Amino acid sequence: MPLDKPYQDIPGTTIFDAEQSRKGYWLNQFCMSLMKADNRARFKADERAYLDEWPMTDAQKAAVLARDLNECIRLGGNIYFLAKIGATDGRSFQQMAGSMTGMTEAEYRDMMIAGGRSVEGNRRIGEDGDAQAHRQPQGKK
Amino acid sequence: MPLDKPYQDIPGTTIFDAEQSRKGYWLNQFCMSLMKADNRARFKADERAYLDEWPMTDAQKAAVLARDLNECIRLGGNIYFLAKIGATDGRSFQQMAGSMTGMTEAEYRDMMIAGGRSVEGNRRIGEDGDAQAHRQPQGKK
Amino acid sequence: MARITASVYTSHVPAIGAALDLGRTTEPYWQPLFAGYDFSKRWFAENRPDVVFLVYNDHATAFSLDLIPTFAIGTGERFQPADEGWGPRPVPTVIGHPDLASHIAHSVIQDDFDLTIVNKMDVDHGLTVPLSLMCGQPDPVRGAWPCTVIPFAVNVVQYPVPSGRRCFMLGQAIRRAVESYGPDLNVQIWGTGGMSHQLQGPRAGLINREWDNRFLDRLITDPDALSRTPHDDYVREAGSEGIELVMWLIARGAMADINGGAAPKVAHRFYHVPASNTAVGHLILENSK
Amino acid sequence: MARITASVYTSHVPAIGAALDLGRTTEPYWQPLFAGYDFSKRWFAENRPDVVFLVYNDHATAFSLDLIPTFAIGTGERFQPADEGWGPRPVPTVIGHPDLASHIAHSVIQDDFDLTIVNKMDVDHGLTVPLSLMCGQPDPVRGAWPCTVIPFAVNVVQYPVPSGRRCFMLGQAIRRAVESYGPDLNVQIWGTGGMSHQLQGPRAGLINREWDNRFLDRLITDPDALSRTPHDDYVREAGSEGIELVMWLIARGAMADINGGAAPKVAHRFYHVPASNTAVGHLILENSK
Ligand SMILES: [Fe+3]
Ligand SMILES: [Fe+3]
Incomplete structure (x- = not known):
């Protein structure tokens, strides 16, 4: 796609554009589901089982289980979505950002x-x- | 609201603008609910009881029960929403339009x-x- | 490079879908209407695009009053035919083109059109009836539409709707977006809805044959001036639902002549009254090769 | 006639909400930040508007990837504080102003901005943290925010986001819309988000004090030129989430001087690093009476 993407030469930074968004669609939609207290409880009770309800790739599931946010972002995650995992874990945005x-x-x-x-x-x-x-x-x- | 509304001097015609939309909000949302087969069945089984689940005005409910589409439109209904009532009744757009x-x-x-x-x-x-x-x-x- | 090869314009009356789905196309009432699309189906088969960019409006189907986008582009992988109250039409799932759709969204948003990007929505008769008219009726389960489709929904239900001028400018931005897409795709753009009809109130049933035909004339030869028609002219002359015609200007704005290219060739023109409450208009315009 | 009397600019960091909600505002880490808003709370009490037109962005709260509006205006009667994963903030329901909001939507859509009209959505920290900073913390159940609020959500999550220029032009359209509203209302417009911050990747924690302060200088004295800053400048200089600053240009575009009026008075200016990952910037600009 020969589009104007002048944001691709910035170090340590992944811009969440349509391409990333498509890659991370189900990863991010899984994260959104954690905005409901019931879902947070189910996820905490059995993370793997909860993740298996979503059509995410194995790599995406592994990155979530490992709380590897850099990898999540590489696989299409966006920090505002991923933050729902941090919230479920009781971690602040500063802890999440620092972890990367x-x-x-x-x-x-x-x-x-x-x-x-x-x-x-x-x-x-x-x-x-x-x-x-x-x-x-x-x-x- | 001193807005440009040059469409108010057309006979027999109600333009569905924000003002009408607010008036008819629940009437129209009730109509949308009839897009689900379950809801259509419940509505048919007891129209009055189904309508009473919605925060519509008595006048709106009466207009729906009477299938008085002109009155529904006066009370904020929009034909594309109201068409869901017609669909539930098995009536065509031509029958609905003609009825007005x-x-x-x-x-x-x-x-x-x-x-x-x-x-x-x-x-x-x-x-x-x-x-x-x-x-x-x-x-x- | 992707390119827009042709534009198609057609009304999208729900009763046409019902006539097709119930096998009533040869009845005397419907026969003259469907005859007007015989050429179109042959033309489509001979000029099959890779993608149809299909401009239509949602009729209180995917969008309730909770959320009303002025312009919504479907970037999802598939879109299900909606249950509008009669049950879903028996037609195949619509397969999207997420890559081109995302590219167009990216480009036209950078061009100052404030799109809403939609990955999940059902599509109603506004989108599926034109497909049926142009492509015939594939088996809903084993069959498939002959090409991918990018749904582009325009709010023409709650006022204010976008102006004809805005739609015409948007069409131009869509052409630029398509032409900046690398892969070599044949893209058609379709504008649907209209022509004159009014579905409400004591004025229901309004048809304005003269106005409609003048709209077709001007759409072909003078779309720039036509795009300046104010909203209330549409309503006054072509009925409250005639406003859908602004969507035709999106498709027309995407044709080559608007950017200094050659005038399009009129491959087909058809007009018929009535289909249910509506005047049916139909045009096929080809860009020169 | 309604009029815009002032604009307010402030970062909207979630940790600020948490510090407020957990009663940690006097801790050494937080005290200097909240001190910067002491003046603002007094100013707000003395200049209480009827309506705040609050420009913010949704952080994957009301809008998932299913549907992403570029610009969404809240025309509903009320908006609930969202559960962003930590449970909803203990703050009152936000009461809208459907009549003015609908009027503005009508006017700016006719001005060729392609808004999405939203009647139902929850509002996240992007909207409620600025309210807390300016209005204090009313009791979530018995209390109420001191004025009505029109939420205006801008997509800055998925690229492409609207350009600074587009935002600045939109602000001008919003001013025209407010001034064409009959009832005599005192309206403030707030731009929120920013300043420099990056929440992702090895570059997380980026702060650019010089760039931020120059942004504040230029926002006051030269917003027209500032609005031409390209997207990648924001990301490069102010971090990937620094892009939120385009929203400040909507508020700035709505001030009187952009339309030939007098330059605004700088009632307050504040800058502090850090709040969690973020540089906090804050301005209050008053139109002359
Ligand atoms: Fe239609
Ligand atoms: Fe933010």
């Missing part, structure tokens, strides 16, 4: 308190910022 | 076969066409 960087929770929180991640070196793939592929995963742990 | 003119089914069908209702005299309120208020109801019966 390789930093510990404390490391990520301290980075935010210190003013957040710098944009320098992180604007375009190929620069040398901390979000670039060659510097992953981040964190000292 | 005062003509018999045969009179209306014959008018259509002869080329339909003329627009002459029916463009603006105050002319002398057959859709004008002073010539209602139509039909010879």
